[in-house]
Amino acid sequence: MTLQPNNRKNGLSNQNFPYTHTTAKTAVSTLKRTVKIALTGIALIFGANAYAAECAAGKTLKEGILTIATGNPAYFPWVMDNDPASGNGFEAAVAYAVAEQMGFAKENVEWTSASFDESIQPGAKNFDFNLQQFSITEEREKVVDFSKPYYSAAMAVLVRKSAVDNGAEATVTSLKELKWGIDANTTALKMLQDNIQPNSDPLLYDDNVNVTEAMKANQIDAALFDLPTALYLGAVVLDDGVVLGQFPADRSETPDQFGLLMEEGNELKACVDEAIDAITANGTLAGIESEWLQQTTGVPLIK
Amino acid sequence: MEKRSTARIAFEKKQKRKGVAIATLSSALLILALIILIPRTPGWEKVQSSFFNSDILIKTFPSLLKAFLVDIAIFLWSLPAIAILGLLIALARDQKAPAMFPLRILGIVYTDIFRGVPVILTIFLIGFGIPGLGLPRPWNSPYLWGTVALVLTYSAYVAEIIRSGIESVHESQRGAGKSLGLSEADTMRFIVLPQALRRVVPANMNMLVALQKDVALLSFIGPVEILRQAGVHKSLMANFTPYVGAALIFLAVTVPATRYADYLLAKQHRERS
Numbered sequence: 001m002t003l004q005p006n007n008r009k010n011g012l013s014n015q016n017f018p019y020t021h022t023t024a025k026t027a028v029s030t031l032k033r034t035v036k037i038a039l040t041g042i043a044l045i046f047g048a049n050a051y052a053a054e055c056a057a058g059k060t061l062k063e064g065i066l067t068i069a070t071g072n073p074a075y076f077p078w079v080m081d082n083d084p085a086s087g088n089g090f091e092a093a094v095a096y097a098v099a100e101q102m103g104f105a106k107e108n109v110e111w112t113s114a115s116f117d118e119s120i121q122p123g124a125k126n127f128d129f130n131l132q133q134f135s136i137t138e139e140r141e142k143v144v145d146f147s148k149p150y151y152s153a154a155m156a157v158l159v160r161k162s163a164v165d166n167g168a169e170a171t172v173t174s175l176k177e178l179k180w181g182i183d184a185n186t187t188a189l190k191m192l193q194d195n196i197q198p199n200s201d202p203l204l205y206d207d208n209v210n211v212t213e214a215m216k217a218n219q220i221d222a223a224l225f226d227l228p229t230a231l232y233l234g235a236v237v238l239d240d241g242v243v244l245g246q247f248p249a250d251r252s253e254t255p256d257q258f259g260l261l262m263e264e265g266n267e268l269k270a271c272v273d274e275a276i277d278a279i280t281a282n283g284t285l286a287g288i289e290s291e292w293l294q295q296t297t298g299v300p301l302i303k
Numbered sequence: 304m305e306k307r308s309t310a311r312i313a314f315e316k317k318q319k320r321k322g323v324a325i326a327t328l329s330s331a332l333l334i335l336a337l338i339i340l341i342p343r344t345p346g347w348e349k350v351q352s353s354f355f356n357s358d359i360l361i362k363t364f365p366s367l368l369k370a371f372l373v374d375i376a377i378f379l380w381s382l383p384a385i386a387i388l389g390l391l392i393a394l395a396r397d398q399k400a401p402a403m404f405p406l407r408i409l410g411i412v413y414t415d416i417f418r419g420v421p422v423i424l425t426i427f428l429i430g431f432g433i434p435g436l437g438l439p440r441p442w443n444s445p446y447l448w449g450t451v452a453l454v455l456t457y458s459a460y461v462a463e464i465i466r467s468g469i470e471s472v473h474e475s476q477r478g479a480g481k482s483l484g485l486s487e488a489d490t491m492r493f494i495v496l497p498q499a500l501r502r503v504v505p506a507n508m509n510m511l512v513a514l515q516k517d518v519a520l521l522s523f524i525g526p527v528e529i530l531r532q533a534g535v536h537k538s539l540m541a542n543f544t545p546y547v548g549a550a551l552i553f554l555a556v557t558v559p560a561t562r563y564a565d566y567l568l569a570k571q572h573r574e575r576s
Contacts, residue, residue, distance in 0.1 A: 120541040122349035140541035143353065184531060185538045203445065203525030204535065210431075214525055217434035219443055264349075 055271035056102045060128050066104040068095045069127035072113035075208065076232050077292050078133060084111045090228070090292035091131050094150050097284050098129075098260070101275035116185045119261055120144055128268055129260040133226065135187040136259040146259030147272045150285060153226035153256040155191050155247045156299060158233055161240035163221045170245025170302045172196055179203075181211045181220035187256055188224040195247060212237045226256065228293045245302040352542075359544040363536045367548050370532035374518045377450060377528070381514065384454045389461030394491070396466050410462070417459035423520050426452040430524035449521040457514055464506045468499035505571060508564030512557050519553075529553075 061067050070091060073082045080088035087096045087106070099109045112127055119130050120143055129147065136146045157175065159168055168174055172195070180202035182189045192202060203220055205211045211223045212233055225233065227246055234241030260276075262269055279285045341347060395403075396410035417425065429452040434443030441447075472495045480490030522531035529549045536545035 116538070120537075121543065122353040123346050137539065137541075139539060143541040181525065184534050187539070189535060190539060201527060204522070204527050204531050205525060206523060210523070213431045213435075214445070217431050217443055218437070218440070219434055219445055219525060 054103075055274065056104070056268060059267045059271070061126070062110070065108050065110055066099050066102065067110045067112055067126070067128045068099070069112045069114040069119070069125075069130035069132075070095075071115065071132040074113075074132065075229070076236070077228055085109075088292075090151070090288060091133070093288040093292060094279075094285065095131060097279050097288060098150075098272065098275045101278050101284075102271055125263045128266075129262045129272060131258070131260050133186075133229075133258050134261045135256050137187060144264050145262040145266050145269050147262065147269065148276045149257035149259050150276055150280075151258040151289070153228075153258060154299075155188065155224055155256060156227040156230035157222055157244040157246070157302065158215075158225055158230040158238075159222045159242050159244050160215055160238060161242055162218075164242050164244070168221065168244060170300050172302065175222065175244075175302070178221040179219075181205060181214050181223045183208055183211055183223075183225070186225075191247070191256070192224050208233060209237075215241075227299065231299075243299050246299045247302055354543045354547055356542055356544040359536070359540060359542050360548050363533070363545045364548050366536075367529055367532055367545065367552060370527060370529040371549075371552050373526060373528040374515070377446065377453070377518045377521060377526075378515055381450050381453050381457070381518070382511075384450075385457045385461055385514070388454060388458035389465055392458060392462035393465035393469060396462065397469055397491075414459045414462055417456050418463070420456075422453070422456050422517055423523060425456050426520055426524060428452075429455070430521075445521070445525040449524055449526065453514065453517065453521070457510060457517075460510055461507060464503045464510065465499065467506075468503035469495055471502055472498045502571070505564050505568035508560065508567060512560045512564065515557055515560070516553060 056066070068084070070079060070084050074084060074089070074091070076089070078089050078091040080086065080092070084092040084095065087093055096106060096109065099106075114125075114127060114130055116132075119125070119134070120140065122143075131150075133153070134140075134146070135153070136149060140146070157170070159178070163178065168178060175196050176198050178198065179200055180192060180196075180198050182192060182202050182204050184204040184206065189202065189204070192198065203214065205214060208225070208229065211220070214220045215223065215238060222244070223230075227243070230243050230246075234243045260272055262272070276285075342351075392410050392413055395406045396414070398404075398407050426449055430445050430448045433448050433451075434445070476494055476498070477490055480494045481487075485493065519528060519530040522528050522534070527535075529552060533545035533549040537543055
């Protein structure tokens with residue numbers, strides 16, 4: 001775990017070296033850079049990072065290694081190409097940012113996969129934390145621990161163009177008439193029952209792919225997903241997908257917030273929460289969000 | 304002589320009593336050991352709250368029972384279709400006339416395919432595939448095509464069972480039918496099938512039990528039956544107790560059915576020997 005600060009130190013001395021051979025002008029700028037790097041290095045060594053590394057010491061599954069789980073397959077835009085170790089994709093990037101904040105360098109992060117059921121079953125876990133768009137709910141909280149939220153999801157309605165042609169609109173009255181399909185492992189079902197109360201019972205499926213398959217087969221008109229997933233499915237998986245409307249993320253009733261899932265009573269929780277607070281405060285999280293999650297402003301609000 | 308035999312009867316009675324006593328004792332010891340030992344395992348408390356949580360069971364049980372009605376409905380309307388299709392395929396495979404050769408081949412290919420493909424794959428392929436061809440509602444309902452998938456799979460099994468029944472009826476019976484002037488169809492209908500079907504009742508009872516469980520697989524393509532309902536509770540509460548509740552409901556139906564099948568099998572065995 002001390003690897004990272006050491007690396008930074010080496011970086012510093014390398015930076016110092018060319019100083020003696022350069023002209024005054026470049027020497028000043030090099031000096032400036034050196035000071036900047038030195039300050040960052042000191043901040044990293046003596047600041048939050050060193051503290052965080054200490055915080056996580058001895059609390060991970062494997063000493064010095066942070067084991068992170070996600071779904072297999074993991075979906076766009078959360079993890080790109082089902083390869084979380086690349087750091088590409090919103091959740092992969094968040095995972096590495098949290099790990100770094102906790103004092104784990106990229107090479108000290110190991111990935112594993114866990115299904116929803118595996119993650120909530122009692123007993124020891126094969127991960128330190130798990131992120132795959134787990135919504136934090138009071139009832140889940142009784143069985144597992146969640147970190148502070150790293151993303152607030154707006155819920156969005158995905159339909160096919162044919163539904164729009166048939167007059168479906170982003171109003172609750174119009175949405176009631178539709179035949180709904182929901183991924184049964186998500187909190188979308190409760191959302192649907194609370195906010196839309198459709199006239200016919202929804203059909204339920206195991207994952208996104210089956211929901212979109214049922215849409216293609218015209219067995220259902222509409223489905224409810226978190227907005228980034230809906231945008232992806234509408235653009236890539238369905239030829240004629242339309243994201244009809246969204247429920248805003250900051251709604252007071254049943255907000256949907258994603259948290260890192262940990263074993264109940266995991267000692268790491270305090271460190272993870274601290275890391276999430278830190279990357280939220282310094283803008284890292286917002287940066288990752290704007291890098292990986294599409295602009296979501298074009299989708300109308302549901303009235 | 305008589306005295307000796309009563310002594311033997313008394314001895315056998317005593318042996319039997321002793322046997323019952325030992326069986327009772329050993330069962331009691333085993334159950335006691337399980338009751339004492341399992342709660343002592345380190346993870347028991349967690350397992351208990353995750354799988355055997357009485358609050359959650361009470362809260363979810365009514366909705367599970369209601370969802371089970373969907374299972375029963377699918378089961379009931381699949382049953383006659385499976386029986387009829389199974390019988391037809393068995394008859395197709397029994398065709399001996401050369402002109403009927405294509406029919407026989409068809410029967411063989413059918414049973415090979417639908418017994419060879421896992422039920423869940425058939426359900427996915429037919430449940431999503433055929434409606435995907437562009438059928439209008441309600442003809443693309445997952446209930447309809449899921450049922451079709453179950454019927455196709457189970458009729459393949461039932462056809463094989465019935466065929467084994469038909470083949471178990473001795474050839475001389477057909478000869479006897481012929482000598483009475485019955486046509487081949489009439490021989491099959493009045494002589495062979497009544498015996499054959501009676502013989503395969505226990506085997507078909509087992510298929511019944513299996514079908515009752517496999518109905519739950521339809522949940523994969525949308526219908527909210529008991530397994531899915533339990534899954535929804537599981538997901539929202541992060542607790543597996545609803546699955547245990549669903550298992551109890553299944554057992555309440557399948558255990559009597561299995562016992563009855565065993566009883567029939569034993570009865571048939573007695574009658575034959």
